[in-house]
Amino acid sequence: MSDGAQFRQVAPVRLYQRIVEQIEQAIARGDLKPGQRLPSERELVTQFGASRPTVREALRVLESNGLVRSRHGDPNGPEILPFSSDRMTKEMARLVQFDNVSIAELISFRMILDGSASLLAARLRSEEELSAMERTLAVMADAIETGYEEFSKADVAFHEAVAVASRNSLIEVCNQVVRGAVLSLISDKVAHAHNSTALMRESLRHHEEVLEAIRAGDGPAAASISRRKLYEYYAGYVPEDERGPLLALMDDEEG
Amino acid sequence: MSDGAQFRQVAPVRLYQRIVEQIEQAIARGDLKPGQRLPSERELVTQFGASRPTVREALRVLESNGLVRSRHGDPNGPEILPFSSDRMTKEMARLVQFDNVSIAELISFRMILDGSASLLAARLRSEEELSAMERTLAVMADAIETGYEEFSKADVAFHEAVAVASRNSLIEVCNQVVRGAVLSLISDKVAHAHNSTALMRESLRHHEEVLEAIRAGDGPAAASISRRKLYEYYAGYVPEDERGPLLALMDDEEG
DNA sequence: CCGTTATCACTGGCCTGACCAGTAAGCTCA
DNA sequence: TGAGCTTACTGGTCAGGCCAGTGATAACGG
Incomplete structure (x- = not known):
C-alpha cells in the first residue's frame, strides 16, 4: 500500500447537485440572506445553463432542506428562508x-x-x-x-x-x-x-x-x-x- | 374565538410531496427494507400516475434525505438505504x-x-x-x-x-x-x-x-x-x- | 466443462416544448 | 380615491425524446 497519496472515493456528480451546492454556498457565504429572492426558475435555467426539470430538482432539494421556499405563482421567485432547527x-x-x-x-x-x-x-x-x-x-x-x-x-x-x-x-x-x-x-x-x-x-x-x-x-x-x-x-x-x-x-x- | 374546533394551517401539497410521503411511510412501516429496490422511474410513473419529472423530484428529495440512492443505469432501480446519522x-x-x-x-x-x-x-x-x-x-x-x-x-x-x-x-x-x-x-x-x-x-x-x-x-x-x-x-x-x-x-x- | 467477453434491453440523467393555474402589479372605471 | 379587472409573469405538471451507464445473459474461446 502506497503512502504517497490519499484518494477519496468519487461518485458521479449530478447536475442538480452542482446547482444545489452553488446556492447553498451562496447562502452560507451570506451572498443570499433570508428574505431575499432567488431568480425565477426560467431565469435560473439560463444562469445555470441547465434545463428546467434539472433546476427544479435542485430547488426541491433545497426546499426539502429548509433553505428556500417556492410559492406557486409568486412573481418574486423562490424565497431564501431563515435558518430553522x-x-x-x-x-x-x-x-x-x-x-x-x-x-x-x-x-x-x-x-x-x-x-x-x-x-x-x-x-x-x-x-x-x-x-x-x-x-x-x-x-x-x-x-x-x-x-x-x-x-x-x-x-x-x-x-x-x-x-x-x-x-x-x-x-x-x-x-x-x-x-x-x-x-x-x-x-x-x-x-x-x-x-x-x-x-x-x-x-x-x-x-x-x-x-x-x-x-x-x-x-x-x-x-x-x-x-x-x-x-x-x-x-x-x-x-x-x-x-x-x-x-x-x-x-x-x-x- | 370559538373553542369548538382547532384548525391547522394548510399549504398546497405538491404532487411530488405525496410521492415522497408514500415512500417514506412505506419505509417507516417496514414494507420497504434497506437493500430492497424501488421500481424503476418509469414504473413509478405508472404506479403513481404522475409524470417522470415529478417522480424524479420526489426521488431527489428522498435521496437528499438519505433514504434512497439512485445509480445511473442500474437495472434494479433505486436502492433503499439503511438508516444513517x-x-x-x-x-x-x-x-x-x-x-x-x-x-x-x-x-x-x-x-x-x-x-x-x-x-x-x-x-x-x-x-x-x-x-x-x-x-x-x-x-x-x-x-x-x-x-x-x-x-x-x-x-x-x-x-x-x-x-x-x-x-x-x-x-x-x-x-x-x-x-x-x-x-x-x-x-x-x-x-x-x-x-x-x-x-x-x-x-x-x-x-x-x-x-x-x-x-x-x-x-x-x-x-x-x-x-x-x-x-x-x-x-x-x-x-x-x-x-x-x-x-x-x-x-x-x-x- | 468453465471462465471470458460481447450483446442488449433496460436503467437513470438530461433536455425541449408545452399547457394550466396561481399571483400581484398596474390599469380601468365608477 | 378605491374596488375590480387585466395581464404578464410565476411555479406545477405533463408528454416525449435522446444519450450514457449498468448488469444479466448469451455467445465465445480455452
Missing part, C-alpha cells in the same frame, strides 16, 4: 422511528439534557433570564385553573427559558427535539392522565425547586432536581425493567 | 454554520454527552463491553508508534464503545455527530498539533483513567474525568472568554 427535529424524529429508540432512552436523554441545562443555567444565568423563568412559572400557576393546555405550554416555556440561560443552543435544540419526540409517543396518555389539578400543582412545585436552585447558583442541585422531576413525571411510561438507566442518572449527586 | 451530522454542521453555534458550545455539548455516556457506562457495562474498551485502548497504545491516523481511529472507537455501553443510542448518535462537527471545524489544526508522541501518550493515560473508573463502577468519577479530559484536549481551540461554560461543567463533582 425544524430540519434537525425531523431528522431526530426519523432517528427515533427507524433506529428503534425506546422511550426509556428518550427520557434518559431528556434527563441528561435538562439536567445539564439546569446545571449550566445555575452558573450562567443573568437576572433577566431568571425573571423570565419566574414569569413562566407564574403563567403555570395561573394555568392550573385554566386547563392543561395552557399549563403544558408554560411548562415548555420554562424549560426553554432554562435552555436559553444555559447559553448552549445545541442543548436548546436537542432538548426541544427530544421533548417533542417524547410527547408524540405518549401524547394521548399524558393529555388524560395529567389533566389533574393536583398533578399540575405538584409539577409546579418541582419547577419552583429547580428555579430556586438555579437562582442560588447551585448547579448540581438544579441538575439533580431536574432529573428527578423528569423521572417521577415519566417513569410510569417506562417498563419497569428498563428503568435502570434512568435511576443510574440520579443517584450520583447524593451518595 | 450522516444526514443529522450534516444538519448539525449546518446548524453550526448558520446559527452561529460557537465551537465552545460544541465542545461543551460533547463534554455533556461524553460525560453522561461514561456515567451510564460505569453503571451498566457488561464484562464484554468492558473488554471491548480495553481492546481499543490496546490499539491506541500500539498506534502511538504507528501514527496519529491510527491513534485517532482507535480513540473514536473507544468513545464509541463507551457510548454503546451506555445503552442509549441517542447519546451514541449525537456524540458521533458532535464529534464529527468538532473535527470538521478544527481538523487541520488537530492533525498537526496533536501528531506528537507525548500528547498521544498523555491522551492514552486519560482514557485509561476513564476506563478504570468505568470498571470500578464509579459513574461520577468516570463522567468527571471524561469531561476534564475533553476540556484539556480542546480548550486550546476555544477563545479564553468563552471557556466559562466549559469550566462550569467540571467543577461540580469536586466542590
Whole structure:
C-alpha cells in the first residue's frame, strides 16, 4: 500500500447537485440572506445553463432542506428562508422511528439534557433570564385553573427559558427535539392522565425547586432536581425493567 | 374565538410531496427494507400516475434525505438505504454554520454527552463491553508508534464503545455527530498539533483513567474525568472568554 | 466443462416544448 | 380615491425524446 497519496472515493456528480451546492454556498457565504429572492426558475435555467426539470430538482432539494421556499405563482421567485432547527427535529424524529429508540432512552436523554441545562443555567444565568423563568412559572400557576393546555405550554416555556440561560443552543435544540419526540409517543396518555389539578400543582412545585436552585447558583442541585422531576413525571411510561438507566442518572449527586 | 374546533394551517401539497410521503411511510412501516429496490422511474410513473419529472423530484428529495440512492443505469432501480446519522451530522454542521453555534458550545455539548455516556457506562457495562474498551485502548497504545491516523481511529472507537455501553443510542448518535462537527471545524489544526508522541501518550493515560473508573463502577468519577479530559484536549481551540461554560461543567463533582 | 467477453434491453440523467393555474402589479372605471 | 379587472409573469405538471451507464445473459474461446 502506497503512502504517497490519499484518494477519496468519487461518485458521479449530478447536475442538480452542482446547482444545489452553488446556492447553498451562496447562502452560507451570506451572498443570499433570508428574505431575499432567488431568480425565477426560467431565469435560473439560463444562469445555470441547465434545463428546467434539472433546476427544479435542485430547488426541491433545497426546499426539502429548509433553505428556500417556492410559492406557486409568486412573481418574486423562490424565497431564501431563515435558518430553522425544524430540519434537525425531523431528522431526530426519523432517528427515533427507524433506529428503534425506546422511550426509556428518550427520557434518559431528556434527563441528561435538562439536567445539564439546569446545571449550566445555575452558573450562567443573568437576572433577566431568571425573571423570565419566574414569569413562566407564574403563567403555570395561573394555568392550573385554566386547563392543561395552557399549563403544558408554560411548562415548555420554562424549560426553554432554562435552555436559553444555559447559553448552549445545541442543548436548546436537542432538548426541544427530544421533548417533542417524547410527547408524540405518549401524547394521548399524558393529555388524560395529567389533566389533574393536583398533578399540575405538584409539577409546579418541582419547577419552583429547580428555579430556586438555579437562582442560588447551585448547579448540581438544579441538575439533580431536574432529573428527578423528569423521572417521577415519566417513569410510569417506562417498563419497569428498563428503568435502570434512568435511576443510574440520579443517584450520583447524593451518595 | 370559538373553542369548538382547532384548525391547522394548510399549504398546497405538491404532487411530488405525496410521492415522497408514500415512500417514506412505506419505509417507516417496514414494507420497504434497506437493500430492497424501488421500481424503476418509469414504473413509478405508472404506479403513481404522475409524470417522470415529478417522480424524479420526489426521488431527489428522498435521496437528499438519505433514504434512497439512485445509480445511473442500474437495472434494479433505486436502492433503499439503511438508516444513517450522516444526514443529522450534516444538519448539525449546518446548524453550526448558520446559527452561529460557537465551537465552545460544541465542545461543551460533547463534554455533556461524553460525560453522561461514561456515567451510564460505569453503571451498566457488561464484562464484554468492558473488554471491548480495553481492546481499543490496546490499539491506541500500539498506534502511538504507528501514527496519529491510527491513534485517532482507535480513540473514536473507544468513545464509541463507551457510548454503546451506555445503552442509549441517542447519546451514541449525537456524540458521533458532535464529534464529527468538532473535527470538521478544527481538523487541520488537530492533525498537526496533536501528531506528537507525548500528547498521544498523555491522551492514552486519560482514557485509561476513564476506563478504570468505568470498571470500578464509579459513574461520577468516570463522567468527571471524561469531561476534564475533553476540556484539556480542546480548550486550546476555544477563545479564553468563552471557556466559562466549559469550566462550569467540571467543577461540580469536586466542590 | 468453465471462465471470458460481447450483446442488449433496460436503467437513470438530461433536455425541449408545452399547457394550466396561481399571483400581484398596474390599469380601468365608477 | 378605491374596488375590480387585466395581464404578464410565476411555479406545477405533463408528454416525449435522446444519450450514457449498468448488469444479466448469451455467445465465445480455452
